[in-house]
Amino acid sequence: MEDILIISNYYPPEKGAAANRIEQLALKLHQNNYNVSVVCPLGNYPKGALFPEYKGKFSVTENRENITVKRLWIYPSVSKNIFIRILSVLSFSLSLFFYLLFNKTPKKVVIQSPPLLLSFISVFVLSLKNKKIILNVSDLWPLAAIELKALKENSFSHKISLFLERFIYKKTTLILGQSNEIISHVHSIFPDKKFFLYRNFPDHQVLTMELKTVEKQPIKIFYAGLLGIAQGVLELCKKIKLEGLNIEFHIFGDGVEKNQIEALISLQTEQKVFFHGMLDRKELHEKLKTFDIAIVPLKTRIYGSVPSKIFEYGSLGFPIVYFGGGEGENIVEENNLGWVVEVQNYKDLNKKLLDISKLTKAELDVMKKRIFNQSQKTFDLNNQVKNLIEKEVF
Template sequence: MEDILIISNYYPPEKGAAANRIEQLALKLHQNNYNVSVVCPLGNYPKGELFPEYKGKFSVTENRENITVKRLWIYPSNSHTILKRVLSILSFSVGLFCYLLFKKTPKKVVVQSPPLLLSFIAVFVLSLKNKKIILNVSDLWPLAAIELNALKKDSLSHKFSLFLERYIYKKATMILGQSNEIIAHIHSVFPEKNCFLYRNFPDHGARVMELTTEDNQPIKIFYAGLLGVAQGVYELCQKIDLKGLNIELHVFGDGAEKKQLEQLIASAKEKTIFFHGMLDRKELHERLKTFDIAIVPLKVRIYGSVPSKIFEYGALGFPILYFGGGEGETIVAENNLGWVASVENYNDLNETLNQISKYSKSDLATMKKRIFTTAQNTFDLDTQMKDLIEKGVF
């Protein structure tokens, strides 16, 4: 078996799309006869504090489903303050720098980006050691930070981030992009760079749809995921109008906006929005079996971003209400996965919700079956992985 290392800022038992995506990559590489190891921080995300099993430890080595996971110390934080976030990433990056410099590493290494500082440290050391660097780009930073108003254009921080971004693209042997927009952006800087599309397809292992549709119940729309700046769930709950509609919104997750969200829901006169906290992925999927529609929002249109929730919940059979713009909007529309509301346009979102409220439960049940079949045929991780291996990516 050939050795391959994955470097990531997130890995289960941490929650969220990033951790799930890297785990799926690791498991699929293992299933294709690679000996996979992962280097990541001690588990802390999205709470911003070390999980109980990692407190008081400097490093931990685990075996998770035949994947060797090496966890290094980190100063955890989910603060809105940029300085604290940078300190958190820097704390892990220093440990990673020493680990990569002095430890024996495989010839092939997958580096997850963002965070930019982390990927820069990894690419810098690995290029010195002449490794094959497979850069996995899931979001375009610093461009996304500018669009989210987390970074000021042409500021010193912006210029420094651009330097880091250009460096990792230049030094990477090849690049995996999570969207066509990401690949187009990289080719605009380095036209000759070998880039490959790698979608965040899930692998639920389900060949039969397990969703059920409850008659005589409101239409249950859910959001499940991180409660961070990019998703804008707090603003969504402020501006969504469910008055007089046969619709409930259920929120599952954790993150920086959790407390604000809990206070907003508790103070609401009409109980149409419900908060359930963060659940384990398997438990969440079990709870969602009687729900009807997945809402996938982004606070603003972020160039290059394609939320993995489109593939995650489409593959379970859920119709998608997409409210994020960009390439994700095209995927939902072209595959007839549900509804699209114009990003940042809450009037359009509320009008779409009004249309959805007129659907019968039998209409939704028919949609679920069709979408499940479409996703099974279109969002296949095994086919994607085998194609990339045949092309010599891994």
């Protein structure tokens, strides 16, 4: 078996799309006869505190489903204080730097980007060791940070980030882009670089649709994922109009907006929005079997970003209300997965919700079956990984 290393800032038991995405890649490579190892921080996301099993430890080596996972020390934090957050990033960056410098690594390494600093350190050390570096780009930083107004254009931090971005693209052997927009962006900077599209397809291993459409219940729309600034779920809760509609809105997840969302829901006079907290992925999927529609929002259109929830929930059979703009709109429309709403256009969103409320459960059941069958053919992780192996990407 050929050895391959994956470097990521997230990995289960941490929750969220990023951790799931990297685990799926690791498992698929293992199934295709690679000996896979992962280097990541001690588990802490999304709460920003070490999980109980990692407290008081400097590093941990585990075996998770035949994947060797090396967890390195980090000072975790989700503080709004920029200096504390920088300290957190630097802590794992230093751990990673010394680990890569003084430990033997395989000839092939996959690096998840962003975060930029971790990508930079990984690429810097591994390029000195003449490794084959496969950069897996899921979001375009610092461009996304500018669009989210987390970074000021032409500031010192922006210029440093641009330097890091260009360095990792230049020194990388080849690049996997999660969207065509990512590939176009990198190609505009380094046109001679090798690029491959690698979508965030899930691997549910579900051969028949397991969703159950329940009659004589309201239509249940749900959001499941990170409750961060980029997703804008708090604003969504404030501006959707469900009064008089046969619709409930259910929220699953954790993040910086969690407390504000819970406080807002507690003030409701008519119970239409429900918060369930963060659930394990398997527990979440079991809970969602009697739900009807997934909503995928972004607070602003982020160039290059395609939320993995489109593939995650489409593959289970859920119709999708896509509220994020960009390439995701094309995917939803081309595959007839549901409804597309312009970013921040709450008037249009509420109009779509009014139309949705008039659907019968029988109509929803037909939609679910059609979307499940379409997604099984289109969002196939096995075929995607095998095609990349055939092209000698890994």
